[in-house]
Amino acid sequence: MKDIAEDLGVSLMTVSKALRSHTDISEETRKRVLKRAQELDYRPNWIARSLVTRRTYMAGLVIPDLMHSFFAEVAKGVARRLEPHGYQIVISNSDENVETEQRQIEMLASRNIDGLIVASAQTTWRKQTIELLQSNKVPFVLIDREPAGVDANYVGVKDEEIGAMATEHLYEQGCQRIAHIRGAETPNGVGRLRGYKRALAKCGLKPRADYVVDGGRNDTEGCDGMLKLLALAEPPDGVFCYNDPVAAGAIKGVLDSGLRVPGDVAIIGAGNVHYSDLLRVPLSTVDQSSSLIGETAADLLVACMETKTPRQPKHTLIPPRLIVRESSRRK
Amino acid sequence: MKDIAEDLGVSLMTVSKALRSHTDISEETRKRVLKRAQELDYRPNWIARSLVTRRTYMAGLVIPDLMHSFFAEVAKGVARRLEPHGYQIVISNSDENVETEQRQIEMLASRNIDGLIVASAQTTWRKQTIELLQSNKVPFVLIDREPAGVDANYVGVKDEEIGAMATEHLYEQGCQRIAHIRGAETPNGVGRLRGYKRALAKCGLKPRADYVVDGGRNDTEGCDGMLKLLALAEPPDGVFCYNDPVAAGAIKGVLDSGLRVPGDVAIIGAGNVHYSDLLRVPLSTVDQSSSLIGETAADLLVACMETKTPRQPKHTLIPPRLIVRESSRRK
DNA sequence: CTGAAAGCGCTAACAG
DNA sequence: CTGTTAGCGCTTTCAG
Numbered sequence: 001m002k003d004i005a006e007d008l009g010v011s012l013m014t015v016s017k018a019l020r021s022h023t024d025i026s027e028e029t030r031k032r033v034l035k036r037a038q039e040l041d042y043r044p045n046w047i048a049r050s051l052v053t054r055r056t057y058m059a060g061l062v063i064p065d066l067m068h069s070f071f072a073e074v075a076k077g078v079a080r081r082l083e084p085h086g087y088q089i090v091i092s093n094s095d096e097n098v099e100t101e102q103r104q105i106e107m108l109a110s111r112n113i114d115g116l117i118v119a120s121a122q123t124t125w126r127k128q129t130i131e132l133l134q135s136n137k138v139p140f141v142l143i144d145r146e147p148a149g150v151d152a153n154y155v156g157v158k159d160e161e162i163g164a165m166a167t168e169h170l171y172e173q174g175c176q177r178i179a180h181i182r183g184a185e186t187p188n189g190v191g192r193l194r195g196y197k198r199a200l201a202k203c204g205l206k207p208r209a210d211y212v213v214d215g216g217r218n219d220t221e222g223c224d225g226m227l228k229l230l231a232l233a234e235p236p237d238g239v240f241c242y243n244d245p246v247a248a249g250a251i252k253g254v255l256d257s258g259l260r261v262p263g264d265v266a267i268i269g270a271g272n273v274h275y276s277d278l279l280r281v282p283l284s285t286v287d288q289s290s291s292l293i294g295e296t297a298a299d300l301l302v303a304c305m306e307t308k309t310p311r312q313p314k315h316t317l318i319p320p321r322l323i324v325r326e327s328s329r330r331k
Numbered sequence: 332m333k334d335i336a337e338d339l340g341v342s343l344m345t346v347s348k349a350l351r352s353h354t355d356i357s358e359e360t361r362k363r364v365l366k367r368a369q370e371l372d373y374r375p376n377w378i379a380r381s382l383v384t385r386r387t388y389m390a391g392l393v394i395p396d397l398m399h400s401f402f403a404e405v406a407k408g409v410a411r412r413l414e415p416h417g418y419q420i421v422i423s424n425s426d427e428n429v430e431t432e433q434r435q436i437e438m439l440a441s442r443n444i445d446g447l448i449v450a451s452a453q454t455t456w457r458k459q460t461i462e463l464l465q466s467n468k469v470p471f472v473l474i475d476r477e478p479a480g481v482d483a484n485y486v487g488v489k490d491e492e493i494g495a496m497a498t499e500h501l502y503e504q505g506c507q508r509i510a511h512i513r514g515a516e517t518p519n520g521v522g523r524l525r526g527y528k529r530a531l532a533k534c535g536l537k538p539r540a541d542y543v544v545d546g547g548r549n550d551t552e553g554c555d556g557m558l559k560l561l562a563l564a565e566p567p568d569g570v571f572c573y574n575d576p577v578a579a580g581a582i583k584g585v586l587d588s589g590l591r592v593p594g595d596v597a598i599i600g601a602g603n604v605h606y607s608d609l610l611r612v613p614l615s616t617v618d619q620s621s622s623l624i625g626e627t628a629a630d631l632l633v634a635c636m637e638t639k640t641p642r643q644p645k646h647t648l649i650p651p652r653l654i655v656r657e658s659s660r661r662k
Numbered sequence: 663c664t665g666a667a668a669g670c671g672c673t674a675a676c677a678g
Numbered sequence: 679c680t681g682t683t684a685g686c687g688c689t690t691t692c693a694g
Binding site: 341342343344345348355356357360379381382383384385 | 672
């Protein structure tokens with residue numbers, strides 16, 4: 001920048017302003033500066049600029065698992081909306097680990113990111129984490145997982161409705177013994193379970209404790225959960241799984257046991273991951289609009305970042321959508 | 332930092348050094364500084380530090396598609412190795428778009444990242460891009476896709492061997508009419524095709540032009556490709572697909588046509604994506620050690636970043652591994 | 663072992 | 679429309 005200024009015999013300030021198309025610079029000077037900058041292949045030093053403007057144009061995205069296609073999709077949605085505004089995205093994998101997550105957030109904060117989107121591994125938001133974020137005045141948006149204990153921007157899906165929708169669908173397909181392979185003790189896991197129970201009640205089926213088994217989040221665990229259910233004296237004829245990977249595992253479990261899907265056991269998942277249609281049995285699911293979640297969160301974050309005054313936290317819940325494929329179709 | 336200094340009645344410099352555990356600071360002073368820093372919840376400003384040290388401890392990762400589980404896996408591998416060294420990772424999606432990729436790299440470079448890992452969308456490396464990287468002296472490692480036209484660090488897989496391995500396997504399973512749903516005109520696509528041809532020759536099968544169809548990279552395209560093959564007067568009895576998503580689509584195509592896998596058509600993919608085992612027919616594949624690629628690239632990058640003197644570019648090729656599941660098992 | 667001086671590359675605020 | 683002055687928060691260098 002100094003070089004440009006000297007070459008052109010103007011001051012450094014003029015160059016700085018011209019480069020940023022500041023209004024009060026003559027069209028002609030601006031052109032000359034731009035031309036020379038091009039020639040010298042000049043690129044502004046963002047670090048220096050950030051130091052004085054206090055804006056880094058970096059946004060953080062902390063997610064529990066990039067490999068889970070739900071989060072990959074969310075990440076894409078976020079990127080799609082943030083990049084046009086000039087933000088770069090720093091993605092961190094917390095590996096479902098609260099400690100790691102805390103560290104990552106700390107790192108990001110000390111890098112002065114302008115905003116943060118978090119799908120938290122925490123069930124109850126740590127005081128530590130909140131304070132960190134609030135003291136640094138980093139605007140942030142929570143997605144998918146809403147930890148208790150803080151009123152913050154949140155974009156997610158109506159978990160209870162997912163559970164209810166899936167369960168009712170199984171009932172409508174004629175299932176009478178509907179089980180649930182549940183997720184972890186998180187708001188999502190709990191919400192979906194609640195929806196499941198609500199639907200059972202509504203359909204006049206009575207809840208059975210042995211029809212709710214733990215299944216974690218992935219296919220291995222889903223398969224194990226299913227095997228447990230099949231080992232019951234009276235195995236279920238319909239299973240709502242916490243998410244699609246679990247459901248995929250569950251399908252595997254049924255087939256490996258020599259039974260059929262949906263003939264012997266109808267199965268439905270949640271999340272509509274992109275390969276659902278390619279599974280052993282095309283998987284019925286409840287769509288949670290993954291990339292829309294990402295986009296919505298990103299839009300909200302941009303709004304927060306571009307206004308100075310902190311705004312009222314906003315909750316957005318995206319309504320789920322039933323997608324019926326073969327795994328649950330019995331009629 | 333200034334606050335700490337004033338509170339303790341020492342100079343700013345002393346604090347700075349104490350915070351970084353510089354050798355020439357008394358143990359006692361160091362403790363006092365650390366304690367006060369803790370109390371004030373002080374965090375170093377990375378921006379300011381970077382401005383003077385010229386190190387940002389950020390590494391860029393540019394990939395064509397986060398949704399493709401291969402790249403998600405690579406990203407995880409990279410993160411696993413880079414984070415322990417204190418680097419944060421800025422991930423950019425180029426969406427298989429050369430323009431976007433160029434822009435992303437430019438952005439990253441002007442943010443003074445310390446190093447870069449790229450799975451390029453470019454077939455022939457643009458002069459522009461090379462110059463950009465070289466002029467900024469950003470060490471970089473290419474992965475998976477090696478664009479022609481530059482001698483650089485590269486970590487990838489032996490594409491030709493993948494093609495040969497897969498094709499020979501089909502032959503050994505008794506397939507006589509082996510087709511290939513090929514990838515794009517990239518080094519990978521071309522390499523795998525070459526391996527396919529080489530294996531045909533080795534097995535004494537004669538190549539047929541109509542047995543090589545375009546299939547892109549994803550399942551939709553894979554399905555289309557398969558339908559084209561099935562429409563031939565003499566459809567193939569074995570198909571090697573460019574990658575697993577394409578193979579998953581191909582399986583769908585076969586089944587939807589009322590044929591069986593592997594009975595009528597044996598299928599094999601490449602990449603060993605994590606859900607391969609859950610597909611309609613568990614997919615045989617050639618594993619390319621995705622996360623190992625990420626890890627290896629990261630290690631190489633760290634080595635480059637930590638040494639001042641530019642080192643000889645290094646090529647690492649990871650040998651592929653055949654994984655036989657149901658989709659190709661005919662014996 | 664501690665500190666004073668200088669500056670990283672850039673921009674905000676104000677004065678010509 | 680252009681330029682001057684000051685400083686962002688930190689580290690490097692060198693002198694106490």
